Amino acid sequence: MKNFKFNFLAFIGLLSMFISCTDDLNVSPEDDDVFTADNFYSQPGAYKQALAGVYGNLSLTGTGGAESSFLEGVDAGTSQYGRCLWYLQDLTTDQVIWSYENDPGTRELQRNIWSAENPILLGMFSRTMVEVALVNEFLRQSTSEKLSARGITDASQLADISLYRSEARVLRALAYYNLMDLFGKAPFITENDPINFQGPEYNRQQLFDYVESEINAVFPSLKAPRANEYGRLDQGVANMILAKLYLNAEVFIGQNRYADCVTKCNEVIAGGYTLNPNYLNNFKKDNDGSSELIFTLQADAVTTQNYGPTTVFCNGQVGSLEENGSSFGVGGWGGAIRLRKQFSLLFDGPAFNNDARNTIISANRNIEITNIADRNQGYVFGKYSNISSTGVVGSNSTFVDTDFPLFRLADVYLMYAECAVRGASNATMSQALTYVNMLRERANNSSTVANIVMGDLDLDFLIDERARELYMESHRRQDLIRFGKFTGGSYNWAWKGNGSNGIALSNNLRVFPLPTASLASNPNLTQNTGY
Known part of the structure; x- marks a missing residue:
């Protein structure tokens, strides 16, 4: 509660x-x-x-x-x-x-x-x-x-x-x-x-x-993981901050601390968190009951009304063409948020047809956004909801009851996998593969149809998989910087650097x-x- x-x-x-x-x-x-x-x-x-x-x-x-x-x-x-x-x-x-x-x-x-x-x-x-x-x-x-x-x-x-x-x-x-x-x-x-x-x-x-x-x-x-009342932090949150610190240590201070990240990931995993069997239940009105969430930013339609991330997401994802606010328990803001082409393509192909993380709505839409003011261009999505896992609609059509998942277990699994690929001495590739496939099986209703094999598990795969698993959860800039893809011109996206097709960014923009x-x-x- x-x-x-x-x-x-x-x-x-x-x-x-x-x-x-x-x-x-x-x-x-x-x-x-x-x-x-x-x-x-x-x-x-x-x-x-x-x-x-x-x-x-x-x-x-x-x-x-x-x-x-x-x-x-x-x-x-x-x-x-x-x-x-x-x-x-x-x-x-x-x-x-x-x-x-x-x-x-x-x-x-x-x-x-x-x-x-x-x-x-x-x-x-x-x-x-x-x-x-x-x-x-x-x-x-x-x-x-x-x-x-x-x-x-x-x-x-x-x-x-x-x-x-x-x-x-x-x-x-x-x-x-x-x-x-x-x-x-x-x-x-x-x-x-x-x-x-x-x-x-x-x-x-x-x-x-x-x-x-x-x-x-x-x-x-601090209290042991999951031993504190909901909304307050514990040792699991503390370990998560340290894991993030160590994961990005090469960017922050020029030091390889991937082994320390693995240590903290293992401690978080041992804290009793478990994947929610339904991926989208992590982003619904009653997500405060999800055992996957490690720390959240709380939202409440009555006592803590705010224009925070989940109110923005639930309303912003409502499409200008679809007018589908009722599907998310909100009125909507007429197509405020649309997907850039490069992200949409990460879910392209039959492997993602039944992936629960693929909430993209593409019908009657062009994947390109050539005019930012045209709300009918670009695909839209439906990840967040002001409706509970049992179908109860929120009491307010603007302000939502959905908490924002600042940290959750799925990210820990992907961090462990990345550290293993980067050569952390205390991580194994077999365990990394297991963690990645646990997420893929969860996304496919326990089916192994989209599982990967060891040869697939590399940094190129992981930067894309992190995007698929964690989009709209405030990780992407940090991830792209860590993978060397944010600045420079090796990877461009629509409107990067104010070019419709993307142009290189100077390195000073990393901060x-x-x-x-x-x-x-x-x-x-x-x-x-x-x-």
Whole structure:
């Protein structure tokens, strides 16, 4: 059940009363902070509500509904964490096209012509730095000294708060992982720094080392995989972040850490997660019950309305010709999202005719998108749904109840396979083949008709299989960079580099520029090369 999310608004509401975001969105308490905070933390369950506020920043944008934002000068539509992550990781690649290029920032991202002025880049950088700020403030308010001064001595309550602090530190590590991946650098600020501190610039090596050490430091104090309440992280999530860190270590820091990735993949796999027998049930209204999902960004049509990724996907995938919103339990946005040709071709051929992952709708459509404004061009898809696995339609035709699967087990299987192909000493090709074929059998209703043989399992196969399995889950940009296919001209896709057939990208585009506003707020920050 989605219980934890119902506390999100409490702490966010408190924050709107006694903090302001300045100096690169660090948390700055007002003069009455001690009074306000002490009153809040004297309430029963206050520390859990505060922790829920930290989690809530990953789903909500403000306290006044889906269109509100507590980030001064940053719009809700360009600063929702999951939506911005999707914009940067998938919209910039060979997967999809956003039809409405008047929407701020989208044209530049999907044509790979972004600049430091892009509002979505500002939204992602700001939202992620706010996550750091929220964690820092929570840690400041939950020290032993603060707890003692507030008369909190109950051993059980102290143990709970200690766990909350560990979870918050992992959330902060996740934020810095995102900043390292997307921007290659970030201002570094912890709870030990003074308010209004302008953090020094940390590069990728420093951020990599911090994320690794911070997660390892708190790991023993986290709950075992799948032992925490839904919506909160555990050791499985911590291992997943480390696995991603190690998988991309050659890109991030120039080091081969594939063996370490395998170790973490094995630990995740041993944590009790299992593939959902029905692939599409991972993306439906009741996906909170799927044993495959490791960590999700929560959505709820009543208590946490937001224009996050699953609301965007369910509505955006409704075709302009098909008008098939009822198939997904939504009204739809008239063909907002369409597939680029190169992605559609990944499902071409009889081997994918019965593949559950192949949700492409091609009838009466041209695979080419020569005019982005023409919503009838290009194929569409139907991966996400606001209808449950038992056919129950969501209560709201715009805002959905479907959680976004930030991490799931299928990705772990593919990561293991990739590390094996790349020569990790502690991975075997036979196990890699088994994991890949488990996904293919699941996609084909337990049939082995689409299984591959050992000779098929190479890097070219895996980059395509990752696209087929994980599309619209915010992995593609990172994958293409790791496989050497994002920049340069060895692999082009429609509208890459603002050419209708695709043109080469310069290597500086492997990281995004730091937003101009963020640079202005902190003189310690420097712009990335090439911007």
